[in-house]
Amino acid sequence: MPTLVLFGGGGDLALRMLLPSLYFLEHDDLLPEGLTVIAAARSEDSRDAYLASVREWVQPRAEADGQWSAKAFDRLSKRIDYLAMDATDPDSLTALRDRAGTEDLTYFLAVSPSLYAPIVNALKAIGMTGAMTRIVLEKPVGRDLKTFREIDQAVAAAFTEDRVFRIDHYLGKETVQNLMALRFANVIFEPLWNNLSIDHVQITVGETTGVGDRWPYYDEYGALRDMLQNHMLQLLCLVAMEPPSDMDPDSVRNEKVKVLRSLRPITKAAAKKVTVRGQYTPGSVENQPVKGYEQERGQASDTDTFVALRADIDNWRWAGVPFFMRTGKRMPDKRTEIVIQFKPVPHSIFDGDGRGDIVANRMVIALQPDEDVSLSVMNKAPGLDAKMRLQPIRMSLSWGMEGKSGRPPRRRIAYERLLLDALNGDSTLFVRRDEAEKAWEWVDGVSAAWRAAEMKPEPMRREPGGRRAPSI
Numbered sequence: 001m002p003t004l005v006l007f008g009g010g011g012d013l014a015l016r017m018l019l020p021s022l023y024f025l026e027h028d029d030l031l032p033e034g035l036t037v038i039a040a041a042r043s044e045d046s047r048d049a050y051l052a053s054v055r056e057w058v059q060p061r062a063e064a065d066g067q068w069s070a071k072a073f074d075r076l077s078k079r080i081d082y083l084a085m086d087a088t089d090p091d092s093l094t095a096l097r098d099r100a101g102t103e104d105l106t107y108f109l110a111v112s113p114s115l116y117a118p119i120v121n122a123l124k125a126i127g128m129t130g131a132m133t134r135i136v137l138e139k140p141v142g143r144d145l146k147t148f149r150e151i152d153q154a155v156a157a158a159f160t161e162d163r164v165f166r167i168d169h170y171l172g173k174e175t176v177q178n179l180m181a182l183r184f185a186n187v188i189f190e191p192l193w194n195n196l197s198i199d200h201v202q203i204t205v206g207e208t209t210g211v212g213d214r215w216p217y218y219d220e221y222g223a224l225r226d227m228l229q230n231h232m233l234q235l236l237c238l239v240a241m242e243p244p245s246d247m248d249p250d251s252v253r254n255e256k257v258k259v260l261r262s263l264r265p266i267t268k269a270a271a272k273k274v275t276v277r278g279q280y281t282p283g284s285v286e287n288q289p290v291k292g293y294e295q296e297r298g299q300a301s302d303t304d305t306f307v308a309l310r311a312d313i314d315n316w317r318w319a320g321v322p323f324f325m326r327t328g329k330r331m332p333d334k335r336t337e338i339v340i341q342f343k344p345v346p347h348s349i350f351d352g353d354g355r356g357d358i359v360a361n362r363m364v365i366a367l368q369p370d371e372d373v374s375l376s377v378m379n380k381a382p383g384l385d386a387k388m389r390l391q392p393i394r395m396s397l398s399w400g401m402e403g404k405s406g407r408p409p410r411r412r413i414a415y416e417r418l419l420l421d422a423l424n425g426d427s428t429l430f431v432r433r434d435e436a437e438k439a440w441e442w443v444d445g446v447s448a449a450w451r452a453a454e455m456k457p458e459p460m461r462r463e464p465g466g467r468r469a470p471s472i
């Protein structure tokens with residue numbers, strides 16, 4: 001019978017994301033038959049105490065979605081066990097081996113990346129990494145290429161690559177997968193999807209929250225390593241990749257890695273021109289004062305909480321098309337979107353009296369706060385004017401996303417899809433070793449360029465009328 005072992009089962013990621021995801025899958029009868037979940041952490045909790053804290057996290061979230069069912073929670077509870085252990089210590093891990101055996105095991109490492117290698121080594125030492133086991137690694141794997149390789153070496157000594165699932169939860173988001181459907185299941189976009197028709201691409205992930213208690217982790221990473229190395233480069237790959245020959249995991253990942261290989265390195269000479277680093281300062285959110293990053297951190301810090309840069313993909317399809325990427329904490333709006341800005345028409349037949357202004361087409365793939373894909377096109381404004389008047393209209397391409405009730409289906413947590421895929425051994429939506437390496441290599445280059453150009457994060461202040469965001 002399959003077993004999912006959640007190392008770090010009592011942590012923030014597990015309680016906030018993974019257990020609610022398992023609950024929703026249970027609610028919808030989607031969990032594999034006979035699945036057992038073993039949560040492992042150091043705290044000496046009893047199973048009952050652990051289940052009580054799981055319920056505290058799951059119930060409000062399920063109620064908010066109108067999906068709470070005590071029966072479904074009861075079914076999930078029956079699958080769950082809790083084991084207190086130091087997972088880096090082989091002796092402590094033997095209790096897990098006694099409980100779960102050595103086969104049909106999926107390990108999910110929801111712990112600090114510094115524990116990945118020690119836990120893998122301990123599992124290997126007690127014979128728990130055989131051919132019937134898999135491992136799921138949360139991002140970030142490492143802090144740079146060197147530390148990625150150190151962790152990877154330990155992982156590769158215990159698990160073959162087909163049994164390693166590197167999570168990037170953005171790949172589990174419905175709209176991100178829809179991007180592939182849009183590009184490759186329609187004939188109308190692909191002929192335009194290149195530097196002849198596209199002016200530029202913008203990828204934005206703006207968060208209103210600050211770093212808060214996560215600063216011990218964040219201070220080592222910053223926005224560049226926390227968001228851009230993984231989520232944003234994955235989005236860039238899905239926008240820019242060539243059509244894969246099929247949906248086989250390696251076909252898709254081969255195409256993504258080609259994009260990463262084509263990214264132009266950012267040099268010291270280019271750094272000030274094509275990148276911006278920022279850090280939020282004290283301000284207010286909804287009229288409540290909030291701390292700046294340094295006040296949360298308790299001392300001065302050179303960590304970027306905002307990064308914007310222009311990436312260039314040096315290949316035939318994208319030569320000359322800038323990909324503008326920006327992400328930040330404590331931004332005025334929570335907004336995650338990809339904008340495909342098309343070029344203007346080559347010649348306007350409507351000009352003459354200023355009423356025929358043509359706005360270039362734009363596709364907006366919105367991920368948050370709402371999921372939507374829309375295309376702006378020009379059409380004629382209705383009326384009998386002597387001269388034709390034009391107006392831009394926004395066409396939603398998400399009409400088919402409504403469920404049978406006519407309302408959009410519940411927005412699933414990205415981890416629901418990814419947990420199911422990992423349990424079923426489907427790695428299409430996970431990051432392969434060479435992808436992660438190439439992403440780290442490029443991001444290490446950005447970081448080295450910043451150091452060489454002595455670029456520190458600019459303080460970012462919210463001023464009347466909005467944030468003074470540094471621009472490229």
Ligand SMILES: NC(=O)C1=CN([C@@H]2O[C@H](COP(=O)(O)OP(=O)(O)OC[C@H]3O[C@@H](n4cnc5c(N)ncnc54)[C@H](OP(=O)(O)O)[C@@H]3O)[C@@H](O)[C@H]2O)C=CC1
Nearest residue numbers: 008009010011012013041042043086087110111112113138
């Ligand atoms: N939180 C988030 O939103 C996100 C987190 N991540 C990544 O997920 C991972 C986990 O993050 P997060 O949940 O925030 O971390 P937390 O610090 O909240 O939780 C860590 C968990 O690991 C357990 N743990 C620590 N040491 C050991 C050990 N030696 N043996 C067994 N268990 C141990 C802790 O148990 P105990 O408390 O009992 O010591 C705790 O349950 C990290 O890699 C992080 O980067 C990625 C994306 C988002």
Ligand SMILES: O=C1O[C@H](COP(=O)(O)O)[C@@H](O)[C@H](O)[C@H]1O
Nearest residue numbers: 139169205207226227231336368
């Ligand atoms: O991985 C991470 O992602 C979250 C943002 O995720 P989203 O799904 O809410 O967009 C980010 O807040 C966090 O810093 C980062 O580690």
